Amino acid sequence: MTSDGEITFAIVREFFPDATDDQVNYIVWNDTGWPCFWENEDWQACMRRQVSELKSSLSSASEPPR
Numbered sequence: 001m002t003s004d005g006e007i008t009f010a011i012v013r014e015f016f017p018d019a020t021d022d023q024v025n026y027i028v029w030n031d032t033g034w035p036c037f038w039e040n041e042d043w044q045a046c047m048r049r050q051v052s053e054l055k056s057s058l059s060s061a062s063e064p065p066r
Contacts, residue, residue, distance in 0.1 A: 004043075007044065008034060008047060009021075009025075011044065012024045012028060012051055014051075015051045015054075015055045016051075016055065027051065027054065032047055032050040032051060032054075033046065033050060034047065
């Protein structure tokens, strides 16, 4: 059986496949609502949305100004 923590790390790695364990841990605890701040949807979908938004914000921040 897979634990919620393992699933959470796997979700972060879907968006940041080269992240170290320390980086994944930082993202989980500092950039998401883990372990209990979820909206009215299942926690895995909410985690994916939050990590996707983080990746988008990091990607747009690294683009050169137009």
